[in-house]
Amino acid sequence: MPQTVMIVDDALFIRTVLRNMLEDCGYHTIAEAGSALEAQRFLHTTTPDLIFLDIILPDANGIEILDDIRCSLPATKVIICSSISQEQTIQKALQHGAAAYLQKPFTQETVAAVLRQMEAS
Amino acid sequence: MDISRYRDLFVSESREHLTILGTLSMRCEDGIADSDSINEMFRHAHSLKGMAATMQLDPITTLSHALEDLLAQIRDGHFNPTRNTVDLMLAAIDTLEQLVALVSQGAELPDSDDLASRIRNHAASVEEAALTALNPAASQTKPAAEPTESLFRASDENTTTRVRTALLDRLVTISGELLTVRHTLEDWTSRNQADELQPPLKELSTLLRQLQNEVFQARMLPFGSIAERYPRMVRDLARKSGKELTFQIYGDTIELDRGVLEQVIEPLVHLLRNAVDHGLETPAERVACGKPPVGSLSLSVSRLADQVLLAVRDDGRGMDPARIRAKAISQGFLNEQQAADLTVQEILSLICSPGFSTATTVTDISGRGVGMDVVQNAIQTIGGTLTIDSTPGHGSIFTLRLPISVAIIHALMVTCGGLQLAVPVSAITSTCEVQRNEIIQRGRELYLLRDGAEIPIRNLPRFFRQRETLSGNAILPILLAESNKQPIGLLVDRLLGQQEIFTRPLRHPLTDLRGISGSCLLGNGQIVFIIDPTACVGRLCTEN
Numbered sequence: 001m002p003q004t005v006m007i008v009d010d011a012l013f014i015r016t017v018l019r020n021m022l023e024d025c026g027y028h029t030i031a032e033a034g035s036a037l038e039a040q041r042f043l044h045t046t047t048p049d050l051i052f053l054d055i056i057l058p059d060a061n062g063i064e065i066l067d068d069i070r071c072s073l074p075a076t077k078v079i080i081c082s083s084i085s086q087e088q089t090i091q092k093a094l095q096h097g098a099a100a101y102l103q104k105p106f107t108q109e110t111v112a113a114v115l116r117q118m119e120a121s
Numbered sequence: 122m123d124i125s126r127y128r129d130l131f132v133s134e135s136r137e138h139l140t141i142l143g144t145l146s147m148r149c150e151d152g153i154a155d156s157d158s159i160n161e162m163f164r165h166a167h168s169l170k171g172m173a174a175t176m177q178l179d180p181i182t183t184l185s186h187a188l189e190d191l192l193a194q195i196r197d198g199h200f201n202p203t204r205n206t207v208d209l210m211l212a213a214i215d216t217l218e219q220l221v222a223l224v225s226q227g228a229e230l231p232d233s234d235d236l237a238s239r240i241r242n243h244a245a246s247v248e249e250a251a252l253t254a255l256n257p258a259a260s261q262t263k264p265a266a267e268p269t270e271s272l273f274r275a276s277d278e279n280t281t282t283r284v285r286t287a288l289l290d291r292l293v294t295i296s297g298e299l300l301t302v303r304h305t306l307e308d309w310t311s312r313n314q315a316d317e318l319q320p321p322l323k324e325l326s327t328l329l330r331q332l333q334n335e336v337f338q339a340r341m342l343p344f345g346s347i348a349e350r351y352p353r354m355v356r357d358l359a360r361k362s363g364k365e366l367t368f369q370i371y372g373d374t375i376e377l378d379r380g381v382l383e384q385v386i387e388p389l390v391h392l393l394r395n396a397v398d399h400g401l402e403t404p405a406e407r408v409a410c411g412k413p414p415v416g417s418l419s420l421s422v423s424r425l426a427d428q429v430l431l432a433v434r435d436d437g438r439g440m441d442p443a444r445i446r447a448k449a450i451s452q453g454f455l456n457e458q459q460a461a462d463l464t465v466q467e468i469l470s471l472i473c474s475p476g477f478s479t480a481t482t483v484t485d486i487s488g489r490g491v492g493m494d495v496v497q498n499a500i501q502t503i504g505g506t507l508t509i510d511s512t513p514g515h516g517s518i519f520t521l522r523l524p525i526s527v528a529i530i531h532a533l534m535v536t537c538g539g540l541q542l543a544v545p546v547s548a549i550t551s552t553c554e555v556q557r558n559e560i561i562q563r564g565r566e567l568y569l570l571r572d573g574a575e576i577p578i579r580n581l582p583r584f585f586r587q588r589e590t591l592s593g594n595a596i597l598p599i600l601l602a603e604s605n606k607q608p609i610g611l612l613v614d615r616l617l618g619q620q621e622i623f624t625r626p627l628r629h630p631l632t633d634l635r636g637i638s639g640s641c642l643l644g645n646g647q648i649v650f651i652i653d654p655t656a657c658v659g660r661l662c663t664e665n
Contacts, residue, residue: 011168011172012130012352013127013130013131013175014171014172014175016127016130016176038357042360056164056167057169058161058662083167083174085171103174104174104175105171105174
């Protein structure tokens with residue numbers, strides 16, 4: 001059974017590109033959210049295996065909602081996906097329990113690499 | 122990665138970000154930008170940068186990155202934006218818009234390093250000035266930021282510029298007035314047989330036509346410019362109401378006048394909302410009637426001669442004409458006899474009657490009608506029509522037929538008694554002249570016999586309470602049109618010929634005149650009303 005994914009990013013463009021890349025890797029995107037609120041609403045009813053979470057969202061900071069997600073869905077792995085490249089931000093994300101940090105702009109290769117890393121862990 | 126498949130999505134979403142950035146930048150200039158606005162601007166610049174980087178569009182990435190950093194510095198309180206700062210922001214936004222336009226054309230992008238570094242230098246210098254603000258002598262020595270200039274040279278083919286809609290409206294008005302002046306000149310020239318004026322008049326006509334075309338072209342926008350809001354809205358509605366659906370938009374590159382576009386935003390919101398809330402069933406209901414659990418909803422745009430068709434189509438439960446008919450009778454909208462005469466189309470359009478559905482709680486049909494009268498009014502105001510097709514169990518199609526532009530139209534001039542009237546050519550299918558014996562009377566109704574069919578006829582002079590002149594005529598001119606897909610005829614006294622007219626909307630209380638949709642001014646100063654044929658006919662429209 002393919003792994004299920006949720007994508008949280010305010011840009012429809014990014015969600016579309018990422019969804020297609022994930023599909024090419026055999027992952028099934030079961031939900032897309034454009035804001036933290038939308039994401040949280042969805043997570044009340046469904047548990048994806050993976051969440052790709054942007055940091056700068058219209059209504060929240062992705063890293064700040066990481067704790068909530070980890071708490072309510074301990075089995076779900078959250079991958080922070082952002083164009084912020086400061087080491088400080090990356091470390092903060094990992095400290096808050098991010099399973100990986102996918103740097104934007106991502107490519108099919110970097111997405112595949114993160115997925116392999118998730119499968120191995 | 123094959124990025125070209127994402128180009129349209131990138132372009133439309135980028136434009137959305139840039140539109141918001143533009144609006145909020147103005148607020149900075151007006152001094153009313155609070156930290157929320159700055160934060161929001163930062164987020165849009167940041168999103169754009171991320172998207173452009175994914176598309177590997179370096180000039181857009183570089184410039185939006187510079188803009189993002191500038192906004193971050195303002196957000197973090199390093200300095201307050203000055204007028205020069207806003208100029209630079211707007212220059213960046215304009216340039217980004219130009220770059221996105223080039224992306225949409227598949228053209229090569231020029232680099233944006235110069236403007237990006239000007240933005241970075243500006244941020245550095247203003248920040249430094251802020252730090253040395255306690256020492257005015259030092260800050261005065263700082264050169265002001267350079268005046269902004271476009272990244273592109275004036276000779277570049279793809280230069281674009283922002284023009285306020287109000288300015289475009291004025292240009293349309295002026296070119297419309299020129300049309301009226303031309304008619305005046307033509308009138309005078311032919312009355313005075315001033316032949317030497319004919320050649321320059323002809324040239325004036327050609328130039329005016331070109332001017333009109335250019336002005337109208339400047340007002341055209343792709344349907345996509347308003348369509349981006351719908352997928353998200355539909356998804357949210359579907360989630361809220363527990364519906365599963367796929368939503369597709371077709372033909373979003375088709376262009377319409379921005380005035381028409383602005384007027385259809387809300388009606389489409391309404392039609393889509395009705396389709397999700399009331400048209401489509403829940404997955405369980407769908408499965409129970411043998412349908413796939415995921416419903417389908419689409420918004421398609423197509424061009425038909427000088428009209429644009431917008432169709433909202435769902436594969437939901439559809440509407441049952443029998444139930445609508447029964448409800449219309451029970452609510453006193455019409456009696457049994459009237460109801461029996463109605464076609465399916467006419468019955469379906471009963472849901473557009475004011476107050477039709479609000480009075481009961483029959484959910485499956487009541488919801489479909491809420492506010493449909495408002496939708497229909499909005500569409501008629503811009504010279505469009507709404508038709509409804511529906512099959513119980515299979516879904517509904519709401520079709521808006523709209524003029525591509527609103528202000529200058531081709532009209533057929535007719536007379537009815539002492540009244541001259543203009544009929545938009547787009548509103549009629551053809552004209553014909555018939556013998557008296559081709560028209561039969563049944564009760565108070567007139568019918569034209571044509572190819573074995575009886576086409577209902579409306580006596581237009583009588584409708585507008587004009588003296589009837591039909592009795593003396595052996596040959597009767599008739600305008601043929603369609604109302605709810607049924608052919609209808611309008612009997613007039615004389616056909617005067619076609620003319621381009623500049624339409625003017627009516628104001629209250631003239632807006633209450635049934636059958637009249639606007640007015641125009643002729644070259645001789647005469648005011649002529651524009652009629653809406655579909656509003657003058659139909660058995661629903663009684664003569665009193």
